[in-house]
């Protein structure tokens with residue numbers, strides 16, 4: 001007689017437990033199989049320190065040959081003219097090869113010494129716009145500040161950096177102190193105009209970019225909510241930028257403010273602005289005022305269209321690493337929290353690509369990049385206060401999150417955001433404000449184990 005109530009209680013307990021389970025705890029990520037193949041058929045299963053540096057496995061023979069030729073170009077280091085190989089560096093430059101700023105096709109770490117050759121630089125402009133609505137170049141300096149120069153020439157500037165502490169308090173009493181970088185310049189070769197604005201940037205990863213290029217304009221525009229009609233405090237605006245190839249305005253997709261319409265324009269711009277290499281697309285030196293002594297200068301571009309075509313397809317067709325550990329209960333919990341925190345309002349998980357002519361490998365793919373490629377106000381602490389086409393001084397483009405958990409394995413660091421200021425994934429979330437303030441607060445309200453789950457999810461996609 002004594003045992004019966006206990007038994008009954010036990011049954012009651014078990015029942016209520018399993019009821020709770022079905023209500024609250026997800027046992028599976030619903031579209032797990034599809035999420036695993038983050039880059040559709042371009043996905044590669046290579047969980048190594050070279051996870052970002054693989055050709056898409058579905059490339060046809062012609063495109064694979066172009067990709068491999070582009071791979072070589074990506075690694076070429078340019079030197080001072082005259083030279084038999086790769087002449088034409090500078091006169092001013094930030095670094096000497098693509099790979100030096102996109103190590104192993106991944107992201108550059110924040111430099112220990114801000115003036116070492118690294119993946120970091122400052123863009124610049126003065127108020128107003130250029131004839132195409134883009135940034136108004138700073139007289140004597142252009143659109144980008146080069147802190148290195150070839151022998152006998154002067155760098156445009158040296159960069160300076162100081163930090164301000166920004167404490168963030170969690171609901172459970174934990175405090176994290178963010179370090180807000182404050183940039184400046186010194187040693188400029190001529191006086192810097194007093195109204196010059198600066199925007200810090202760091203080299204992002206370059207895999208999966210053709211897939212992002214292949215998402216249709218209509219899809220991106222459908223996700224815009226410029227006037228926040230749905231009143232979720234999240235707007236989202238496509239950047240509209242000048243495309244020197246088609247000589248029309250196109251949606252900006254690349255760069256931290258979506259300032260470039262295509263992989264081609266971004267890459268030719270990098271040759272020009274980052275290394276001082278002219279091309280058919282950008283035939284004039286970026287560093288007006290100081291010649292680099294190249295015999296080719298003003299006669300023919302320093303690299304050919306053929307090289308641009310190779311580098312374009314290379315960056316378009318680097319394989320996307322597969323997601324990992326999607327069956328891990330922590331990751332499944334993190335998936336749910338990522339949804340509940342409304343991270344998905346901007347980091348839209350899934351897209352279907354349209355068609356890029358000549359590159360079937362990246363066309364018609366179901367992909368999980370976790371971005372809307374739109375601009376969002378991210379608050380004053382993240383602001384660069386420098387407009388770029390339609391992006392204002394507070395706006396940044398939502399970054400793709402695919403493969404982000406492999407950053408440490410590939411690049412040996414966890415520096416995130418547009419200038420690499422976040423020292424880990426948690427800090428990247430804590431810097432979110434403006435339109436993403438509610439999402440950040442959702443995160444700082446979580447307990448430790450839930451926060452770990454959210455990070456486990458980020459590390460798994």
Ligand code: HEC
Nearest residue numbers: 094095097098101119201202203254255256267270271274
């Ligand atoms: C000095 C460092 C540096 C060098 C050299 C450099 N990059 Fe970059 N790269 C960057 C930075 C910084 C950005 C972000 C630019 C921005 O926000 O406007 C970037 C962005 C890109 C992007 C867009 C990625 C995205 O997701 O938006 C591509 C593509 C790219 N670079 C390709 C190249 C190629 C190709 C080369 C060589 C021709 C090259 N880069 C050389 C620093 C560099």
Ligand code: HEC
Nearest residue numbers: 341342343346376396397398399416417418428435436439
């Ligand atoms: C309002 C739009 C928005 C929301 C909501 C949002 N993000 Fe972001 N996220 C961005 C933008 C824009 C950036 C780039 C900011 C920058 O570089 O300064 C970014 C960057 C990131 C990065 C760093 C990416 C990189 O390549 O360095 C991570 C990680 C990230 N977000 C995670 C999250 C998580 C987790 C949530 C939910 C808690 C979230 N985001 C909510 C817009 C958003």
